[in-house]
Amino acid sequence: MTYSPHTDADRATMLAAIGVASVDELFDDIPASVRAGGWDVPPPLAEQEVRAELARLARRNRIPEVSFLGAGVYRHLVPAVVGEVIGRPEFATAYTPYQPEVSQGTLQSIYEFQSLICELTGMEVATASHYDGATATAEAALMACRLTRRDRIAVSAGVSPDTRRVLATYCSGPGIEIVTVPIDLSQGGTGTTDPAVAAAALGSDAACLVAAQPNFHGQIEPMRDLAEVAHAAGAQLVAVVEPTSLSILEAPGAYGADIVAAEGQPLGIPASFGGPFVGLMAARMGSVRQMPGRLVGATRDVEGRRGYVLTLQAREQHIRREKAASNICTNQALMALAATTYLAAVGPSGLREVAELSITQARHLVTALESAGLARRRFGGSYFAEVTVTVPDAARRHAALVEQGIVAGHLAERDEPDLRDTLLLATTELTTDDDIDRLVEALAATR
Amino acid sequence: MSYPDDAVYSREHEWVRADGDLATVGITSFAADELGDIVYVELPEVGSVLTQFATFGVIESVKAVSDLYAPVSGNVVEVNDALRDAPELLNSDPFGEGWILRVELSDPGQLDTLLSAAAYAAETN
Amino acid sequence: MSVADAPGVHDPSGRGSAFSGATGGTSESVVEPLVFERSRPGRRAVRFPAASERARAAAIGQPVVPEFARRAAAPGLPELSELELLRHYNRLAHLNQAIDLNFYPLGSCTMKYNPKVNEWAAALPGLADSHPFDPEPLAQGSLELMWLLAELLEDISGFCAVSLQPAAGAHGELTGMLMTRAFHRDNGEGEQRRKVLVPDSAHGTNPATATMVGYETVTIPSNQRGGIDLGALRGALGPDVAALMITNPSTLGIFEDQIDQVVAAVREAGAIAYMDGANLNAILGRFRPGAAGFDVMHFNLHKTFSTPHGGGGPGAGPVGVGERLEPYLPAPIPVLAEGDPAEVRANAWAGRSTPGARFALDADRPRSIGKVRSCHGNFGMFVRAYTYIRSNGGPGLRTISEDAVLAANYLRVRLRDAYDLPYDRPNKHEVVFSGRRQKREHGVSTLDIAKAVLDHGMHPPTIYFPLIVEEAMLIEPTETESLETLDRFVSVMHDIAGQVAADPDSVRRAPVTTPVGRLDEAAAARRPDLRWAHDGDEETASPA
Structure with missing residues (x-):
């Protein structure tokens, strides 16, 4: 089926007006040697048929009954009101607000988003959003290179492997060198970035230190100390944060972060096998002209009414072309709207409850595993709502549990060979006591 | 359009008003009109060196961006800080309060390579 | 503006006048106040349960979040009831123009109707709740969908392989240019090929992308008829050229009627032929860029394949490649690890799963440029595009x-x-x-x-x-x-x-x-x- 409204009579009317006998004539400018022959695209489906096909694929997935998987993507409650708002066609089927007079809904919601991200991060300015946390981090690192006019960056090994892979790809473009700041991953190690090791990696010519709070292993990093060593080296601190944690953890703006990047998925966006998500980026006002991506600003209309427009556009590719700070064109407006609605729906106390519940269940989980003699924490120090535990024979047992529909977190050795026999377990406000019991029982049964 | 006779002009739409070895540089009203509402100027630092016909800064309007080309070579001795807060001066008074910088000319002979007001007016017509 | 001149009575909570904001006021009128201005301390839309006694007791003795890492004051988020919140965003929605309301002929953006069955599909819990790092045995449906979509995009475009990772058209361009660079580097020409040719009618993303990869942009003029000036192109091509990036049909809406010669000239010069696929909606079934000799193209799923533009995103910008660039595709890519591709396709076209077929993510691609996005890309857009392509079918x-x-x-x-x-x-x-x-x-x-x-x-x-x-x-x-x-x-x-x-x-x-x-x-x-x-x-x- 197609969504074309044209009847044969309509088409005849248009062909006659154009003055051609058939639509084929309108394709005569395609050189004969490269005109398409056949293709293998299957025949059309009616709505009931296409629904059956998509339902088949959805059924082929097995959504686990119990899952402690996070590793950068978290299962949180998505309040019904969030789905309602982003499902509105006035938001979903509009495009980039090039005509502000008929785009105030989108523009104001982005201004609210920028404001909310500033509130969360304690920074002065936030962009209208990026593709995801990883590309926001990569763009933040490139921005630090522009600001410092340096072409080497230091990245903590506590930044998620997925993000570090994207960072490496982005840096390969302009030829920026990446130095990894190793962290102690041994049993009983700190699991955090050592400021002295970071200082050595930074040397005197690095543009930035990229560090995550909490880090990929769930550990709480000494961000203030990391900011100090970065600044002492004339470098910027790029803080990669988890947004729900900011209801409890210190705002990056308060510990001296120069640029903040984050994956916004935990703010009301489903896991959806990895996207669409939304990247957050915030910085100091003094750096705004080096920020990539869209910005919305407040102004007034001809009658003095408050209104919003895309602003500082001369930084962007459609005006600056080859001299632009980035090639980024769209933001992730609809996902930014989801995050905006989520933050307004939960408010300051709700966001705190989300974080506290997640934290409590993480500790409940560790206690339950330890007291059953199944696992012990890998690292010292403190953690947030994700925790790395050592479990003998982890790979086999992880696989055995998958067959029962239980995902015992992320098998850490997949990304980090030094982390054999460890699991990275995430809890959120949706983690129940029963989930913890079932994980403990199932793990015990694989001994 | 007519242009002040006490200045000379470059084809990149900058003007120069010399007073001995010191010269004041700005953009012409033609350039300002072409750009539209100017919102930002990236100014060089005092002490930096301009090379004739090389870029020395960037000027942005709401929907355009343009490089600034030095009409003469020399050391920058002063920049118009008022433009940081009020870039609109470039639109409202390009030959006066909207001046951009002053240089110490390294080769006053370069002035002779530039256009007179009448010649510039003819070029932009 | 912001605070100083925001209207409203003084707020006894001491949180600032903006918190009590109302419409009207002397200095400024407001169509719809900000969500912050609608906030009243103590209101809530969503509540969460308290942790159980048992959980709280079990947590005791575990390390707490240390004082040094704690925040001094709560972030200034707004506080609204659910109805107030909903009305606020519904009122904002009313300020927007949208495809679902009226004609939206925004050139180069392909603002076509976004079918609702696509939204139904993307919201299916089996897909929307699928975690990107779920072990492969649990994610066979997601992986099959990605594999099938890639197959269909290959059929449509004539390319031999597709990566779904790029999150937008510009992101696809970046991916294509990074692959271009890797290709020339492996041929020992990385240092020598520094220029990317871009017609003067191109989208700004093309030259901006070239810069991100460290290339210099050379602009090629258009001819009187709106096509690329073939003589100028030939003059610019040489051993220092890495690629031509060309939009076809062009941004003037004109098909390059010498496209065969353009591609031949670019390939003869040893450069990569990149087609910006922004305008693919004009040529489905009529021109297949991969079959015509292009090396790489990005698709815009939000243009050609009807995924909603969302007020400026999310989009999706998969790239298709020919054989020369295939080794460099971003990894991992979804593959059919066990099973016969023809049989799996035939079954899927008939709405059936194939017994014994197994899908996997292939990360073992040594010449890959790496990842360009976390996880696997904007999967929700893949669901919509797949639904759309299957609904329409080839005809x-x-x-x-x-x-x-x-x-x-x-x-x-x-x-x-x-x-x-x-x-x-x-x-x-x-x-x-x-x-x-x-x-x-x-x-x-x-x-x-x-x-x-x-x-x-x-x-x-x-x-x-x-x-x-x-x-x-x-x-x-x-x-x-x-x-x-x-x-x-x-x-x-x-x-x-x-x-x-x-x-x-x-x-x-x-x-x-x-x-x-x-x-x-x-x-x-x-x-x-x-x-x-x-x-x-x-x-x-x-x-x-």
């Missing part, structure tokens, strides 16, 4: 392009007496007019004309793009607009042309029926106000 896709081209040509002939048509020749899915006559004769700019369109309830065309057309208006009707809608647009554009001649001042005052009038963009850029800030905010410095 439907062909009809889409025919009808899109028919509609654009119809507008060309219906509007050419009212506005200048710089390239009067059959076009593809979009057509560019110029408002230069109106500007010259009546002092009414294309911007004014666009604003007048708003007063007729329609969205205006893209204006001032492509840059090579003075006072450009780029009109893309798409295939989903009825003849009555097209006729109504024609009559609106004629009415405006008449109004320009009869009463130019009234056009310069437009729009007058929109929620706000023309906005002071210069003031917004000169003194940026990029965030709301309440009085006495101690956590953050206030912006300049």
Whole structure:
């Protein structure tokens, strides 16, 4: 089926007006040697048929009954009101607000988003959003290179492997060198970035230190100390944060972060096998002209009414072309709207409850595993709502549990060979006591 | 359009008003009109060196961006800080309060390579 | 603005006047207050359960979040009831123009109808709740969908492989240019090939992308007929050229009728032929870039394949490649690890799963440029695009392009007496007019004309793009607009042309029926106000 409204009579009317006998004539400018022959695209489906096909694929997935998987993507409650708002066609089927007079809904919601991200991060300015946390981090690192006019960056090994892979790809473009700041991953190690090791990696010519709070292993990093060593080296601190944690953890703006990047998925966006998500980026006002991506600003209309427009556009590719700070064109407006609605729906106390519940269940989980003699924490120090535990024979047992529909977190050795026999377990406000019991029982049964 | 006779002009739409070895540089009203509402100027630092016909800064309007080309070579001795807060001066008074910088000319002979007001007016017509 | 002049009575909570904000006030009127201004301390929309006794007891003894890492004050998020929140965003929604409301002929953006069954599919819990790092045995449906979509995109484009990772068209361009660089590097020509050729009609993303990869952009002029100047292209090609990036059909809506020679010249020079696929909606079933010799192209799922534009994203920008660039694709890619591809396809086309088939993510690709995005890309967009392609099927896709081209040509002939048509020749899915006559004769700019369109309830065309057309208006009707809608647009554009001649001042005052009038963009850029800030905010410095 197609969504074309044209009847044969309509088409005849248009062909006659154009003055051609058939639509084929309108394709005569395609050189004969490269005109398409056949293709293998299957025949059309009616709505009931296409629904059956998509339902088949959805059924082929097995959504686990119990899952402690996070590793950068978290299962949180998505309040019904969030789905309602982003499902509105006035938001979903509009495009980039090039005509502000008929785009105030989108523009104001982005201004609210920028404001909310500033509130969360304690920074002065936030962009209208990026593709995801990883590309926001990569763009933040490139921005630090522009600001410092340096072409080497230091990245903590506590930044998620997925993000570090994207960072490496982005840096390969302009030829920026990446130095990894190793962290102690041994049993009983700190699991955090050592400021002295970071200082050595930074040397005197690095543009930035990229560090995550909490880090990929769930550990709480000494961000203030990391900011100090970065600044002492004339470098910027790029803080990669988890947004729900900011209801409890210190705002990056308060510990001296120069640029903040984050994956916004935990703010009301489903896991959806990895996207669409939304990247957050915030910085100091003094750096705004080096920020990539869209910005919305407040102004007034001809009658003095408050209104919003895309602003500082001369930084962007459609005006600056080859001299632009980035090639980024769209933001992730609809996902930014989801995050905006989520933050307004939960408010300051709700966001705190989300974080506290997640934290409590993480500790409940560790206690339950330890007291059953199944696992012990890998690292010292403190953690947030994700925790790395050592479990003998982890790979086999992880696989055995998958067959029962239980995902015992992320098998850490997949990304980090030094982390054999460890699991990275995430809890959120949706983690129940029963989930913890079932994980403990199932793990015990694989001994 | 007519242009002040006490200045000379470059084809990149900058003007120069010399007073001995010191010269004041700005953009012409033609350039300002072409750009539209100017919102930002990236100014060089005092002490930096301009090379004739090389870029020395960037000027942005709401929907355009343009490089600034030095009409003469020399050391920058002063920049118009008022433009940081009020870039609109470039639109409202390009030959006066909207001046951009002053240089110490390294080769006053370069002035002779530039256009007179009448010649510039003819070029932009 | 922001706080200082925000209206409202003083708030006894001491959180600043903006928190109590209301409409009206002496200094500024407000169409809809900010969500912050609707906030009242103590209100909630969503509540969460308390941790159980047992959980709390079990947590005791575990390390707490240390004091040094704790935040001093809660973030200043707004507090609203669910109904207040919903009304706020519903009111904002009413301020937007959208495809679902009216005609939206924004050239180069392909604002076609976004079918609702696509949304139904993307929201299926089995897909929406699928975690990107779920072990492969649990994610066979997601992986099969990605594999099938890639297969279909290959069929459509004639490329031999596709990566779904890029999150937008510009992101696909970046991916393509990184692959280009890796290819030349492996051929020992990485140092020598430094230039990317881009026609002057190109989207700004093309040169910006080239810069991100460290390439120098060389602009190639268009010829009198709106195509790339083949002589200039041949003159620019040489051993220092890495790639040509070309949009086809071009941003003028014109198919490059010498595209065979263009591709041959680029390949002969040892360069990569990159096609910007932004305008693929015009040529489905008529031109397959991979089969025509292009090395790489990005798709815009949000244009050609009907995923919603979302007010500026999310999009998705998969890239298709020919054999030369296949080894460099971003990893991992979904593969059929066990099973016969032909059988799996045939079954899927018949709505059946294939027993014994196993899908996996192949990360073992040593020459890959790496990852360009976390996880696997904008999966929710893949679901929609797959649904759309299967709904239309091969014949439907062909009809889409025919009808899109028919509609654009119809507008060309219906509007050419009212506005200048710089390239009067059959076009593809979009057509560019110029408002230069109106500007010259009546002092009414294309911007004014666009604003007048708003007063007729329609969205205006893209204006001032492509840059090579003075006072450009780029009109893309798409295939989903009825003849009555097209006729109504024609009559609106004629009415405006008449109004320009009869009463130019009234056009310069437009729009007058929109929620706000023309906005002071210069003031917004000169003194940026990029965030709301309440009085006495101690956590953050206030912006300049």
